[in-house]
Amino acid sequence: MERKYVAEPFRIKAVEPLKMLSHAERVKKIKEANYNLFHLRGEDCYIDLLTDSGTNAMSQTQWAGVMQGDEAYAGSSSYYKLIEAGKDIFDYGYIQPVHQGRAAEKVLLPLFLSEGMFAISNMFFDTTRAHVILAGARPIDCVIEEAKNPHIRAKFKGNMDVEKLEKTILEKGSDNVGLVVMTITNNSAGGQPVSMKNLQEVSDICKKYKIPLCIDAARFAENAHFIKRDEEGYQDKAVKEIVREMFQYGDMFTMSAKKDAIVNMGGLLGIKEKESPLVLKVKANCMSYEGFFTYGGLAGRDLEAMAIGLYEGIDENYLKYRIGQMEYLASRLDEAGIAYQSPVGGHGVFIDAAEMYPQIPYYEYPGQTLCIELYKEAGIRTCDIGSYMLGNDPDTNKQLKADFEFSRLAIPRRVYTQSHLDTIADALISVKKRAHTIQQGYKITWEPPILRHFQAHLAPLS
Ligand SMILES: *Cc1c(COP(=O)(O)O)cnc(C)c1O
Numbered sequence: 001m002e003r004k005y006v007a008e009p010f011r012i013k014a015v016e017p018l019k020m021l022s023h024a025e026r027v028k029k030i031k032e033a034n035y036n037l038f039h040l041r042g043e044d045c046y047i048d049l050l051t052d053s054g055t056n057a058m059s060q061t062q063w064a065g066v067m068q069g070d071e072a073y074a075g076s077s078s079y080y081k082l083i084e085a086g087k088d089i090f091d092y093g094y095i096q097p098v099h100q101g102r103a104a105e106k107v108l109l110p111l112f113l114s115e116g117m118f119a120i121s122n123m124f125f126d127t128t129r130a131h132v133i134l135a136g137a138r139p140i141d142c143v144i145e146e147a148k149n150p151h152i153r154a155k156f157k158g159n160m161d162v163e164k165l166e167k168t169i170l171e172k173g174s175d176n177v178g179l180v181v182m183t184i185t186n187n188s189a190g191g192q193p194v195s196m197k198n199l200q201e202v203s204d205i206c207k208k209y210k211i212p213l214c215i216d217a218a219r220f221a222e223n224a225h226f227i228k229r230d231e232e233g234y235q236d237k238a239v240k241e242i243v244r245e246m247f248q249y250g251d252m253f254t255m256s257a258k259k260d261a262i263v264n265m266g267g268l269l270g271i272k273e274k275e276s277p278l279v280l281k282v283k284a285n286c287m288s289y290e291g292f293f294t295y296g297g298l299a300g301r302d303l304e305a306m307a308i309g310l311y312e313g314i315d316e317n318y319l320k321y322r323i324g325q326m327e328y329l330a331s332r333l334d335e336a337g338i339a340y341q342s343p344v345g346g347h348g349v350f351i352d353a354a355e356m357y358p359q360i361p362y363y364e365y366p367g368q369t370l371c372i373e374l375y376k377e378a379g380i381r382t383c384d385i386g387s388y389m390l391g392n393d394p395d396t397n398k399q400l401k402a403d404f405e406f407s408r409l410a411i412p413r414r415v416y417t418q419s420h421l422d423t424i425a426d427a428l429i430s431v432k433k434r435a436h437t438i439q440q441g442y443k444i445t446w447e448p449p450i451l452r453h454f455q456a457h458l459a460p461l462s
Contacts (some may be wrong), residue, residue: 003331005418006324009317013060019043026376034457035442037371044419046379049413052347053218054258054265055412062263062305069301078303079294085307086268089314090247091242093274094096096282097266098290099297101218101256104269105131107285108254111278112136112178112212120168121146121181121216122160126389128216128254129183133394137178140168140420147189148403150341150352155230155416156195158186158223158345160202174209178389182250183197183216184223188385190406191219191326191345194227194246196234203249206361215250216268221260222346225319235251239314252278259347262309262413266302287391318414322346325421332425338432339405341406348410350385351428362387362401364441364461370431371409373438380428382407 021029031041041050048055048259058066060193068204070076079097098104105128113119115136122134124139133141142164146154160182169177184204186192206213224242228234247253250272257266271279283293290297298306312318322438324348330344339352353366360366367386374380383389386405393400409424440461446455 002335003328005328005421008414008417009315009321010059010414018046018069018379020046020261021379023376025412026379030372030375034445034458035368035372036453036456036458037375037383038454040375040381045375047416047424049348049380049409050379050383050425052259052410052412053256054263055415056258056262057412058262058264058305061415062188062308062312064171064305065308066301069299069304071300074292074294074302076294076300076303078300078307079119082303082307082310085310086270086362088271089243089310090253091244092247092253092272093207094269094271094279094282096269096271096286096293097296097298097303100258100265101216101254101265102127102131102267103290104256105252106134106289107282108214108252109179109350110135110283111285114178117178118168119179119181120165120177121241122158122183122194123186124181125187125216125218126185126451126453128183133450134380135356138394140172142168143165143186143189143403144401147192148402149185150158150190150339150350153343155343156193156198156226157341157343158184158189158192158194159198160194163199163206165202166205169209169211172279174211177209177211179214180206181214181216182213183218184246185226185346187218187347189345189404190341190350190385191222191294191347192341193223193230194347196227196242197231199246199249206251212251213249215247215253217247217253217255217268218259219315219346220246220255221319222323224314225323226346227314229323239319243314257306257309260313261306262313263302263306266298266306268306297325302427322413328418329409329411329421329425332422334423335427336429336432338428341404348408350404350406350408352388352405353384353407354405356432357438357441359436359439360441362405363399364443365458366405366441367407368458369438369441373431374407374427374443377431378423380409380424380427382409384453388456391447391450391452
């Protein structure tokens with residue numbers, strides 16, 4: 001049954017007109033982009049679901065904050081406002097602004113990882129995986145098995161498999177595991193949440209083996225909403241309380257503020273204790289890579305907008321509307337019999353492209369194939385979360401086989417309406433109808449050594 005759409009807890013004050021290309025123009029554009037959707041111009045996309053990162057609509061309060069941003073090089077009032085918000089929401093002693101999530105990874109990960117070491121996560125996000133490898137270490141994913149089957153509607157499918165975690169630690173030797181990373185929500189598994197219980201169990205294992213636990217916190221607010229909705233004992237707790245409890249299980253966090261802090265640029269790094277040798281090292285790395293520690297690569301106005309956005313992101317009416325958009329779109333796909341990572345997660349709908357195109361093997365990139373078809377169909381830009389994104393084994397250089405072949409429809413925050421969501425569902429239904437006519441996928445004709453999906457060139461095999 002079609003689910004009721006949760007109405008917006010806001011109204012629209014400024015509008016951004018969209019260009020509408022013809023089908024023939026879109027076919028030409030995607031070819032010119034070497035079948036890499038990252039190479040399309042934004043203006044050539046009617047509905048841009050490439051990512052929910054930095055594509056959010058800021059509120060009037062945030063825009064007013066932009067005007068009030070304090071651009072002092074050191075110690076700006078916007079910095080102090082952000083630090084207060086960070087300490088209040090996460091209850092951590094040290095908060096460091098950085099220019100985006102991967103900057104926090106670059107500053108923090110080499111302090112724990114080096115040649116020959118391992119980092120274990122429920123699932124690494126692509127940039128986090130890249131920074132583990134750049135530090136000389138190797139990333140290992142230990143997500144629960146249910147996550148790998150898009151049809152199993154289990155709660156908290158983003159969880160770490162704690163038995164597998166402990167087994168992996170013993171196998172590699174606890175001294176060789178530099179860091180455990182809990183990605184909340186689990187982006188690569190489909191924005192699937194992690195339960196409080198799982199966070200606690202992972203934290204217990206980390207303590208047992210004296211391994212630090214880092215939270216990759218890009219979608220902390222959406223995760224907290226799921227805990228409130230689905231985990232026993234949390235229905236009467238405020239999201240803010242739940243957030244504080246979640247973060248008590250970590251020792252540190254890296255965060256892309258371009259997601260749940262509803263800004264267009266920014267990131268945070270947090271450390272539980274206020275002062276420590278680690279804090280000094282973080283400040284030192286930050287000053288080399290990002291800028292003086294009171295601005296961390298951001299303008300004062302960015303710090304100000306983030307301080308405000310952190311609170312807007314945990315507003316419970318907003319979160320109900322936000323997750324409601326995913327639930328509405330997913331209900332339309334259920335009606336049409338289109339498979340996706342279910343139950344639907346926090347920041348998008350991850351279509352099961354392997355099921356849509358059973359005839360296309362992983363090394364011909366079914367996820368990417370579906371993304372290209374959706375663009376041709378309706379000017380909708382999405383991205384592959386599958387073997388194309390995963391890339392090659394860093395040691396053997398062979399194409400890795402991903403656990404999933406998804407095309408991700410990431411939904412920007414406060415940007416698209418119910419009619420846009422209907423347009424997306426209708427396009428998917430058309431693409432599915434002619435899915436059997438596509439015999440082959442794509443091959444890569446050029447690729448860089450790391451994070452290839454952003455830049456690679458592709459060509460159709462038929
Ligand atoms: C977006 C994201 C990152 C990287 O953040 P950027 O701001 O894009 O650099 C890291 N981890 C997760 C889970 C993310 O979603």
